[in-house]
Amino acid sequence: MNETKERILFIALKFFLSKPFTEVTMSEILKESGMSKGGFYHHFDSKEALYCEVVNKYLIGSLMTDIEKFSTTKLTLSFAEAMPMYLGSIFRLAGEKLKELDLKPEDVNLYNIMFDMMKYYKGFDDILNKFHEDEINMLKSLIEKSIETGELRKDIDSLSLANHIHALMHGISVLSVLDENIETINDRIQELFNGLYRLVKA
Amino acid sequence: MNETKERILFIALKFFLSKPFTEVTMSEILKESGMSKGGFYHHFDSKEALYCEVVNKYLIGSLMTDIEKFSTTKLTLSFAEAMPMYLGSIFRLAGEKLKELDLKPEDVNLYNIMFDMMKYYKGFDDILNKFHEDEINMLKSLIEKSIETGELRKDIDSLSLANHIHALMHGISVLSVLDENIETINDRIQELFNGLYRLVKA
DNA sequence: ATCTGCAAACCGGGGTGTCGGTCTTTAATA
DNA sequence: TATTAAAGACCGACACCCCGGTTTGCAGAT
Numbered sequence: 001m002n003e004t005k006e007r008i009l010f011i012a013l014k015f016f017l018s019k020p021f022t023e024v025t026m027s028e029i030l031k032e033s034g035m036s037k038g039g040f041y042h043h044f045d046s047k048e049a050l051y052c053e054v055v056n057k058y059l060i061g062s063l064m065t066d067i068e069k070f071s072t073t074k075l076t077l078s079f080a081e082a083m084p085m086y087l088g089s090i091f092r093l094a095g096e097k098l099k100e101l102d103l104k105p106e107d108v109n110l111y112n113i114m115f116d117m118m119k120y121y122k123g124f125d126d127i128l129n130k131f132h133e134d135e136i137n138m139l140k141s142l143i144e145k146s147i148e149t150g151e152l153r154k155d156i157d158s159l160s161l162a163n164h165i166h167a168l169m170h171g172i173s174v175l176s177v178l179d180e181n182i183e184t185i186n187d188r189i190q191e192l193f194n195g196l197y198r199l200v201k202a
Numbered sequence: 203m204n205e206t207k208e209r210i211l212f213i214a215l216k217f218f219l220s221k222p223f224t225e226v227t228m229s230e231i232l233k234e235s236g237m238s239k240g241g242f243y244h245h246f247d248s249k250e251a252l253y254c255e256v257v258n259k260y261l262i263g264s265l266m267t268d269i270e271k272f273s274t275t276k277l278t279l280s281f282a283e284a285m286p287m288y289l290g291s292i293f294r295l296a297g298e299k300l301k302e303l304d305l306k307p308e309d310v311n312l313y314n315i316m317f318d319m320m321k322y323y324k325g326f327d328d329i330l331n332k333f334h335e336d337e338i339n340m341l342k343s344l345i346e347k348s349i350e351t352g353e354l355r356k357d358i359d360s361l362s363l364a365n366h367i368h369a370l371m372h373g374i375s376v377l378s379v380l381d382e383n384i385e386t387i388n389d390r391i392q393e394l395f396n397g398l399y400r401l402v403k404a
Numbered sequence: 405a406t407c408t409g410c411a412a413a414c415c416g417g418g419g420t421g422t423c424g425g426t427c428t429t430t431a432a433t434a
Numbered sequence: 435t436a437t438t439a440a441a442g443a444c445c446g447a448c449a450c451c452c453c454g455g456t457t458t459g460c461a462g463a464t
Binding site for chain 2: 023109129132160161172177194
Binding site for chain 2: 452
């Protein structure tokens with residue numbers, strides 16, 4: 001792909017991560033990339049097309065690889081080990097990527113981004129559903145294994161607990177956005193997980 | 203208060219519930235209310251002032267009364283009775299209010315609304331924090347009472363479980379928005395709560 | 405006569421996208 | 435290798451529209 005185009009995509013990424021689609025203006029993207037309007041529209045059909053390419057290149061792809069990365073390593077770990085690692089790794093990964101972009105976590109509203117993708121990126125609902133399914137299946141199989149090894153209570157319904165943890169994660173995540181203190185998210189996760197673990201361990 | 207002003211406030215409410223602040227235009231509010239710009243700006247200083255009055259009148263107030271309504275009735279109920287009632291009542295109440303406004307639940311994004319209030323309604327962060335605190339305290343005292351009566355396990359940390367349930371609620375809620383199937387939210391809540399109850403009951 | 409409530413026309417600014425034209429690189433041909 | 439044609443990258447002014455907000459004037463009640 002063209003080098004200029006890639007530079008524009010990268011710069012646009014920052015803006016689309018830090019503001020809703022409608023509040024990002026072409027002017028600021030062009031100013032930042034030192035490019036003219038004419039130059040830009042030579043490469044892209046529209047602002048929305050730019051958005052879709054950004055999402056495609058930077059967001060969709062990494063969503064996929066991240067979950068795969070975890071699902072291959074989980075099998076050797078116990079529930080007590082894997083769980084905090086899983087919970088933490090998501091946010092650590094996100095944090096690293098934001099650092100590369102010189103963005104502070106508190107300037108990025110994950111849910112605004114997802115809502116935007118729902119609106120402007122066709123088929124995102126399917127992708128998201130599949131992503132959630134994968135996450136839950138992963139949790140489910142981890143739970144089942146941990147029941148077999150005797151780590152967790154025998155009377156636990158694995159699917160139910162998987163859904164529970166999944167929802168809990170999103171709850172912590174969205175509350176952190178609302179509270180505007182993303183930094184403490186890892187502590188909160190750890191604490192809530194410990195409480196849950198006390199309830200489910202054998 | 204003026205009758206015209208109230209009509210504008212009510213119409214504006216619908217728009218602010220169904221779209222982000224920046225995407226709501228004065229033109230559509232004026233068109234819907236059959237009013238001219240001059241007329242509008244006779245009553246309000248700005249679009250933002252309108253927004254704040256709408257939030258003040260319709261959203262902040264009901265947020266307060268709802269939680270009070272519940273906190274006065276909870277004392278006579280067991281955990282198993284109070285919990286689903288509490289969880290369900292929030293969404294039932296919201297549903298009723300949306301019906302009055304001819305809005306479908308799937309057209310309203312609760313978190314978009316909250317993020318907007320964070321941006322444009324001064325002091326909303328404090329209000330929200332207090333609201334969350336109240337919710338958690340309410341849950342906490344319910345849990346403590348239920349531990350005393352022997353309904354719940356003695357080894358449960360009440361604050362930890364309260365936080366847990368609170369986060370879980372928001373998780374279910376935000377996932378329902380993302381999945382775009384708000385209708386099933388009550389079933390999901392019921393199911394996840396049942397799973398949790400099995401873990402915490404004595 | 406004055407004040408209230410409102411309508412209509414208007415304003416500046418900023419939004420996305422277009423268009424004619426220029427410069428640069430590449431490719432083909434003699 | 436020198437010349438020429440075509441393609442690609444880019445510029446900047448401008449068109450057009452719609453935004454929130456202002457100004458002016460007028461009808462009717464007090």
